[in-house]
Amino acid sequence: MSRAYAAFTETGLALAETLARALPGPVTRCGHGGPSLAEWTAAAFAQNEALIFVGAVGIAVRAIAPFCRSKASDPAVVVVDECGHFAVPLLSGHLGGANDLARAIAALCGAVPVITTATDAHGLFAVDExxxxxxxxxxxxxxxxxxxxxxxxxxxxxxxxxxxxxxxxxxxxxxxxxxxxxxxxxxxxxxxxxxxxxPRIGVLGIGCRRGTTAEQLEAAFSVFCAAHTLAPQCIAAAASIDLKQNEAGLLAFCAAHRWGLSFFSAEALQTAPGSFTPSAFVRNVTGVDNVCERAAVLASGGSIHIPKQAGGGVTFALALSPFAPDWRVLS
The missing domain is CATH 3.40.1390.40 (Udp-n-acetylmuramoylalanyl-d-glutamate--2,6- Diaminopimelate Ligase; Chain: A, domain 1)
Incomplete structure (x- = not known):
């Protein structure tokens, strides 16, 4: 979780710096020669997963109000008074992790975490958390x-x-x-x-002809997801052979989805465990009988969920990283 701290007084600055040593993130004193509160909030809200204000709740409320959009996308916001008595999650308590962050901050400085989300107050299961x-x-x-x-x-x-x-x-x-x-x-x-x-546990293995555009990959991906009623949000990363590491279309396609992209040599792909869909043509071109399935398996550390699907000069396969959900994680 990327964090940023804002403080307004010498006392608040000292507490913010103490917290940042355990929960790293840049510390800024707004005003007093630094950026204004509005400037800091605009930048921090867009760039970080969590904002920590060391000061009064009212200051934080007024600062973040122009930027709040959705519980699905807003960062966690926590306020700590400058004496470290209370840690108050203001925004994205569950999905953004503000409740957990407030508890962590409270444990560091001896504060009381002030958790106000209804399911927490009643001791009930919080599905979003x-x-x-x-x-x-x-x-x-x-x-x-x-x-x-x-x-x-x-x-x-x-x-x-x-x-x-x-x-x-x-x-x-x-x-x-x-x-x-x-x-x-x-x-x-x-x-x-x-x-x-x-769960974001999918790794998309990709093979494509030289010069395949991002648009062609996007169209093929839409077909792939529709054919398997697959939520594209399950994919966390992508992988291919190192022969494709300078393919502009592939790089742009993965960047648009904010996927990390791993490349493997033909020799490394040969070591992938499991059985794969072989292709003599692919072997002649790349030196390995299958790119997309093998790359997905190596990058995921798991196994194939959807085997190789080909069309329009593009091949996709989906592998899943190990996943072990547990009801007791919130206990």
Whole structure:
């Protein structure tokens, strides 16, 4: 988590610097020769995953108000009074991790974490916080309130998962008999009206002809996802052979999706464990019988989920990194 600290007095600055030694991030004293509060907030809000104001809650509220957009995208915002008595999460308590950050700050300086989210106040399961702890993308943030609202009303909620989940389910959370009966679902292939939590565990293996454009790759990717009812949000990274490391279209395609892109030599790809779809043509061109499946496996440390799919001079395969969801992560 990238963090940035703002302080306004010598006392606040000292506390911010102390916190930053344990929870790293740049520390700025606004005004007093530094940037204005508005300037600092505009830059920090756009560039960081968490903002920590050391000062009064009112100062932080007025500072962040022009920039708040959505619980799905806003950074975590925590306020700590300059004497270190209270740590207050203001924004993105669950999805952004502000509640956890406030607890961590409180543990460092002896503060009281002031957690006001309703599920936490009542000691109930928070589906969005559980999702964040498992690196899941919440596909429909507006549906979080449906799940939380039922729990707060004393009603049970149902879940469906295509992955085994360790531990006993939280109170009020029961298994659904089918995906369409679930209130929330842990899945790579969302369908229906549930709240869908998609783990970002996919690595997309890519093969392509020389000169393939980003637009061609994007079109092929759309077809690939549609054919497998795959949520594209599940993909966290991409991989290919090192012969493609200067392909402008491939680089632009991955950059547009903000995927890290790994390249492997033919020799390294040969070492990938498992069985793969062989191609004599690919072997003649690259020195290895399969690029996309082998690259995905090596980059993921896991196994193939969707084997090689070819079309329009592009091949894709999807491998999944090891994933072990656990109900007890919030215990």
């Amino acid at each position: 559980w999702a964040r702890h498992h690196n899941c993308q919440v596909l429909e943030p507006e549906r979080i309130k449906t799940v939380s609202g039922k729990l707060l009303a004393g009603e049970p909620v149902s879940f469906w998962s295509e992955f085994p989940i360790a531990g006993p389910a939280p109170a009020g959370v029961n298994a659904a008999p089918a995906p369409e009966a679930a209130d929330f679902a842990l899945t790579l292939s969302p369908a229906g009206n549930a709240l869908h939590l998609t």
